[in-house]
Each structure stands twice: as C-alpha cells, then as structure tokens.
Amino acid sequence: MATPIYLHVGLKKTGTSYLQGVAWASREALAAQGLALVPGAQREMFDLMLDVRDRYDPEADPARVRGALDRLPGQVRAAGARAALVSEESLSVATREQADRMRAALAGCEVHLVLTVRDLARQVPSAWQQSVQARGSIPFDRYVDAVVRGAGPGARRFRRSQDVLDVLDRWAGGLPPERVHLVTVPQRGAPPGVLAERFFGLLGVDPAGLSEGATFNHSIGRVQAELLARVNGRLPDAARRRDRYGDVGKRYFAQQVLAAQTGRPARMPAAWQSWCVERADEVVAAVRDRGYDVVGDLADLRPDPASFAAQDAEPVTDGELLEAAEEALAALLVDRVAETDERRARQRARLDAAAEPGDRPAGREGLLARLRRRVGQGRA
Structure with a gap:
C-alpha cells in the first residue's frame, strides 16, 4: 500500500509556525503514532521548498538544496511510518508547473494536499506585516488598496500566497477531492488548542500528548511595521539579499528590537468589510461545489466585525513613527x-x-x- 504523504503548503499566517513548532517539539510522540516529518530537519524542509520553487542561490544556500526534491521519496521510504508530513508554508506560492513536479516526484505515495485557511479580516493585515518583515516597503494603506483591487504593489504576491482558490488551482492538480483538505483557523475566542486538534486529527494523531513547541513568529505593531517598511525602502540592494536580511532585518531588527515595543495591531479598514464577506462566500461556495474535505467549520472564514478598524482608517502619525524610531535607535x-x-x-x-x-x-x-x-x- 502506498504511504500517505500530507503536503501542508500553507497558507502563510494561518498558524503554520505554531503547528510546525508543535510538530518538531513532538517528533518522538508523532513517530510513536506512526507519523514521520520529512525531511527530518527544519532546515532541510526549507531546502526542499527552495528546490521545488527553483530558488537555489549558490551564494546563500548550501549545495544540498539541489536535489532535495529528488531525495524526498527515499526519505519517505526510509522513515518507514504509516504516514508522512511535509509542512512548509512558502510552498504556497509555487507555480503550477512546480507543484506538478513535486506531486510527480511523489507518484509512488498517496499524496494529500493540506491548506490551513483563515478569514481575510485577519489575514490581510498579517500578510502585510509578513511582507514587510520579508524586505517589503509598501505602506499598509497602499497594500490593502492593491489587494482589494487586485492590482498594484503587493497584489500579485498576495494572490499567490493567500488566495485560497488560486492556491488550490495550482496545487490540487488531479488529486481526488477527498484528498484535498482545508483546515479552518477558529475565530478569536475559541479554546486554545483547537487548531492543533483539527490539524493533527486530520493526520490521524491524538494531539493530547504533543508538546506546545516554540513560537517562531513575532508580531510587530502597525507603527513599528510602517517604520520597518520605510527603513527597507532606504536599504541598498546588497543589504536586502535574502541570506543577509533574514538574520539582521527580520530576526534581529524586526523580531527583537521592534517586537519589544508595545504597538497597536494593524486592522482591516471597516470600509472593506463587505469585500471580505463576499470573498469568503465565494471561497465557501467553491469548496463545497468541488467536494473538498473540510476540517473545522467554513463559517470560520466569515470575518468577525470586531476584527475591523473602528474607523475606515487608523493613520500612523509622524509623531508615532518618530517615537518608535527613537526607541529602536x-x-x-x-x-x-x-x-x-x-x-x-x-x-x-x-x-x-x-x-x-x-x-x-x-x-x-x-x-x-x-x-x-x-x-x-x-x-x-
């Protein structure tokens, strides 16, 4: 019998870091329940994503990145588990051809596609913050406007990494609908652990004995993110290289220096509440029509009115930016x-x-x- 392999390819900012933290901290407990993480190390998981997406950079990446996908089937076999899990949210932006190549490499396995999905009212601000921590320099208002209109800076990237139907169109391929799984992120106020219960339950794992793991994502406030966007806009190209910026710009300046400040979160403007609802209804209808497996409740994709800004806009003032900059300096x-x-x-x-x-x-x-x-x- 072919080994089931679950490809958790995103979406970004849907609790993926939390779920991966639990998984890596619970490798022995997962193995005891017959689930293997492949490849067997976090860095190798990232290497696999780079190879699938043709992102190998010989100046920044180890040579082992090349051929990571070719090694994956052997790693699945060597694990000898009843099922295997690949979890890397940056795979979500792969092209259709790249997704086809990954599925073809796993032709000897029973491939399942897994997406974790969340409502747009929370997703859009989180995606903007992530884009800024990944060297972006687009202000929040311009980013939201581009996403809603579907055109402009940031719109294409958002669609490729955050549009549920677009990601499904590229990744579901010829998979039968019962092997395409959407795990919904519960709304605010849900009991802790619900997302883990949904995700690991899909994989045939009892989450009761799993560790909480470490938290790898660090949120920064709206003002701090706007400051980072301005700083990014002044950086020379050499400082914006992936291998340099990741350590200094993201993990140090953003996640240590700016994250230490207390800042209000970015929130979707209330003017776009109807747009979020309409997009949610479109996704729900398509998922039901295609017969995909849903773990959780599709109602979770309808945004909570409390997630929107009280006013249509919550502008960042120069005084707030100056205070944040002084504290950062x-x-x-x-x-x-x-x-x-x-x-x-x-x-x-x-x-x-x-x-x-x-x-x-x-x-x-x-x-x-x-x-x-x-x-x-x-x-x-």
Whole structure:
C-alpha cells in the first residue's frame, strides 16, 4: 500500500509556525503514532521548498538544496511510518508547473494536499506585516488598496500566497477531492488548542500528548511595521539579499528590537468589510461545489466585525513613527555597547593569556606595558 504523504503548503499566517513548532517539539510522540516529518530537519524542509520553487542561490544556500526534491521519496521510504508530513508554508506560492513536479516526484505515495485557511479580516493585515518583515516597503494603506483591487504593489504576491482558490488551482492538480483538505483557523475566542486538534486529527494523531513547541513568529505593531517598511525602502540592494536580511532585518531588527515595543495591531479598514464577506462566500461556495474535505467549520472564514478598524482608517502619525524610531535607535545603541564590552573583554583575555605568568601589571598602565613589551619582542 502506498504511504500517505500530507503536503501542508500553507497558507502563510494561518498558524503554520505554531503547528510546525508543535510538530518538531513532538517528533518522538508523532513517530510513536506512526507519523514521520520529512525531511527530518527544519532546515532541510526549507531546502526542499527552495528546490521545488527553483530558488537555489549558490551564494546563500548550501549545495544540498539541489536535489532535495529528488531525495524526498527515499526519505519517505526510509522513515518507514504509516504516514508522512511535509509542512512548509512558502510552498504556497509555487507555480503550477512546480507543484506538478513535486506531486510527480511523489507518484509512488498517496499524496494529500493540506491548506490551513483563515478569514481575510485577519489575514490581510498579517500578510502585510509578513511582507514587510520579508524586505517589503509598501505602506499598509497602499497594500490593502492593491489587494482589494487586485492590482498594484503587493497584489500579485498576495494572490499567490493567500488566495485560497488560486492556491488550490495550482496545487490540487488531479488529486481526488477527498484528498484535498482545508483546515479552518477558529475565530478569536475559541479554546486554545483547537487548531492543533483539527490539524493533527486530520493526520490521524491524538494531539493530547504533543508538546506546545516554540513560537517562531513575532508580531510587530502597525507603527513599528510602517517604520520597518520605510527603513527597507532606504536599504541598498546588497543589504536586502535574502541570506543577509533574514538574520539582521527580520530576526534581529524586526523580531527583537521592534517586537519589544508595545504597538497597536494593524486592522482591516471597516470600509472593506463587505469585500471580505463576499470573498469568503465565494471561497465557501467553491469548496463545497468541488467536494473538498473540510476540517473545522467554513463559517470560520466569515470575518468577525470586531476584527475591523473602528474607523475606515487608523493613520500612523509622524509623531508615532518618530517615537518608535527613537526607541529602536536606543535599543540598537544598547546592543552595540554590549557587543563592544564583550569584544573588549575577549581582547583583554587574549592579552592576559599572552603575557608571561607572574608578570601582569594591573589596570590601564599594565595593559600598555604588555602592549609595549609585545611590540618590542616583535622588533627583536
């Protein structure tokens, strides 16, 4: 019998990081219930996504990225589990041809497609924030306008990664409808753990014994995200490279410096509530018509009125941006001072280690004496 393999390809910002955190923290518990994570390491999962999407960059990525998809069937077989899970939300933007290639590589498996989906009132602001943390520089108002109109900066990227029907059209391929699964993200106020229960229940796993895992996504406020967008707009191309920006711009500046600030969240303008409802109804009707499997409730896709801004717009003021920038600069200076102190401490330790035992004068004069002695030894 062919091994079932569940391709969880997105959508982004639908609890994917939470679910992946639970999965990686619970590998042994999942294995005990017959579910294997393939590939077997988080970085290899990312490598697989790069290979599927033809994103390999020899200057930024390890050589093992090439051929990651070719290795996947063997990894499934080697796992020897009753089922396997691939979970990488950045696969959602793959082209139809790239999705076809991945399914073809797994022709010997029973392929299932899994999408986690959420209402647009929460999804659009989250997608904008993610785009900014991925080097984007589009202000929130312009981003929302482009998404609603379906044209303009950010609109194409949003459609490819967030439009449920567009992603299904590219990824469902010739799969029978019972092997295409939509897991709905519950509305605010739902008991904790509901999403995990839905997701892992689909995979035949009892979530009761799973660990919570680590949280990898860090939200930043509307003001802080607008500030980051402006900063991104001033960066030279060299600083915006994926391998550089990910560590410095996203994981350090955004997720440590800016996330530490208290900021109000970005919220969908109330003027677009009817648009969100209409799009939800369109998705619900299509999913029902196609006969896809739904885990949860399609009513979760209809937005809660409380998710919208009280007014049609909640503009960010220059004063708010200035305050956020000042706080961020202060944090950067504090970090730089700490790094400088550590570097100087390492330098002092090396000098002390190089000095002759029993001949280590203390203080600044001692340091100068040791330096003069080393210079003199070098001239001899």
